[in-house]
Amino acid sequence: MTATYEKRILRVLDYIHDHPAGDLSLDQLADVAAMSRFHWHRVFRAVTGETCAQAVRRIRLHRAASALLLTQDSLAQIAQAVGYPNQGSFSRAFTEAYGASPAGFRKAPSHFPSRPDFKTGDYPMHPVALREEPARRLVGLAHQGSYHLIGKRFESFGALCETRSLWPQMGPLTAIYYDDPDSIPETALRSFAGGVFTGAEIPEGMEEKQIVGGKTAVLTYKGAYSGISAAYHSLFGGWLPSSGEEPAEAPCYEIYLNNPREVAPEELLTEICLPLK
Numbered sequence: 001m002t003a004t005y006e007k008r009i010l011r012v013l014d015y016i017h018d019h020p021a022g023d024l025s026l027d028q029l030a031d032v033a034a035m036s037r038f039h040w041h042r043v044f045r046a047v048t049g050e051t052c053a054q055a056v057r058r059i060r061l062h063r064a065a066s067a068l069l070l071t072q073d074s075l076a077q078i079a080q081a082v083g084y085p086n087q088g089s090f091s092r093a094f095t096e097a098y099g100a101s102p103a104g105f106r107k108a109p110s111h112f113p114s115r116p117d118f119k120t121g122d123y124p125m126h127p128v129a130l131r132e133e134p135a136r137r138l139v140g141l142a143h144q145g146s147y148h149l150i151g152k153r154f155e156s157f158g159a160l161c162e163t164r165s166l167w168p169q170m171g172p173l174t175a176i177y178y179d180d181p182d183s184i185p186e187t188a189l190r191s192f193a194g195g196v197f198t199g200a201e202i203p204e205g206m207e208e209k210q211i212v213g214g215k216t217a218v219l220t221y222k223g224a225y226s227g228i229s230a231a232y233h234s235l236f237g238g239w240l241p242s243s244g245e246e247p248a249e250a251p252c253y254e255i256y257l258n259n260p261r262e263v264a265p266e267e268l269l270t271e272i273c274l275p276l277k
Contacts, residue, residue, distance in 0.1 A: 006163040008033040008040075009047050010156050016056055017152040020063050021083045024056045047162045049261060056083075058260065059151070061097050064090070065226035065265070066148040068106040075102050098224060098265050108227075126231050128219045128239045133273060135213035138174055139206045140194015146186050148226065150175060153193035157206075161195070164203060171196030173256045176209060181229070211253060217245060217274040224265035228254070231272055240274075250275040 015032045016024055029052050030040040045051050050058070060082040067078045079090030094102050143153040154173065161167050178190040192209055202208045217239065221231040232252075240247070257269040 005043060005047075006160065008035065009044065009159045009163065012044065012052075013048075013055075013155040013159060014152065016059050017149070017155065020060050021081055024052075024060075024083065026052050047159060054261075057093065057097070059155075060084075061094055062151060062224075062226065064094060064102070065098065065105065065224055068102055069226055069229075070148065078102070125238070126219050126221055126234050128217055128235065128243075130245075130276075131216050131218050133211075133213045133216040133218070133275075136171075136174065136196050136211040137198075138176070138192070138194045138209045138211065139197040139199075139202055140174075140192055140209070142207060143191045143193055144187070145189060147177060147181060147189055147191055147229075150191050150193050151225070157193050157195070160203065160205065166199070166203060169197060169199035171198065174211075174253060175256075176211070176251050176253045178251045212250065212275070214248070215276045217243070217276055219272040219274075221270045221272055222266070223268060225260070225268060225270070228270060228272070231270075235272060235274060246277045248275040248277045 012029050012033050015029070022028075026041060027037055029044075030037040033040050033044075035043065041052060044055075048055060064078050064082045067073055067081065071078075073081070075091070076087045079087045082090070084090035084093065091102055094105070098105055100108065141153045141157050143150045154175075157173075161170060173193075173195045175194070176192040178192075179188070181189055192207070194206070194209065197208075217235065219231055219235045219239070221228055252275075253273050255271040255273065257271065258267070260268060
């Protein structure tokens with residue numbers, strides 16, 4: 001696929017992420033891509049594996065799930081912010097995708113640490129194992145800003161892998177998180193979205209990162225990505241103080257074991273890896 005089509009895919013994915021409450025109709029996205037409505041839909045689905053409507057719905061509802069956990073905004077405010085005309089249509093779509101109503105999702109015990117009224121000590125429990133992790137060579141795209149918005153970079157990374165036929169050279173999708181979101185302004189948070197790479201030359205437009213490997217605490221989190229911050233509270237506030245272990249001078253990283261386009265949010269599996277001394 002030529003660079004022109006690649007740029008069109010990336011432009012549309014960025015547009016969806018940047019305008020969740022805007023006009024994301026097929027006609028509008030075709031205009032953003034500068035292609036005919038009929039042909040654009042075929043190109044988008046062939047590259048991303050989703051229809052435009054499926055991608056818009058998934059991205060909007062992920063933004064809503066994050067807002068439910070990270071803000072005190074009302075359900076009506078969140079519905080409007082992610083492009084739903086009323087609270088009823090938003091609730092129906094969210095319940096179908098997440099298996100819980102927006103209000104129920106917000107109150108779920110596993111999400112308590114992500115909430116502003118979280119009380120220290122109420123940590124959800126997740127399995128943690130000590131492992132010797134291998135060194136990993138990653139390629140991908142840098143992201144700056146809220147960790148909950150790193151999905152935008154993963155969308156672009158996936159599109160690049162598809163248009164350049166890189167998937168045979170890719171291992172698991174992986175993200176590196178360099179900063180503590182409780183001590184660094186959200187706009188300054190640094191992260192990296194990519195995958196384990198077995199190829200030779202770094203693909204054009206991507207960066208290379210190295211994970212050294214070694215002794216690592218690995219927490220397995222099951223559930224929607226929007227609730228992952230709760231698992232970090234469990235790891236650092238529950239497991240680590242009683243483990244006798246000490247973190248290494250290296251950032252945490254996450255390994256994604258399945259695909260949000262193929263399984264329901266509650267079935268997503270993520271390994272949160274904390275390098276140890």
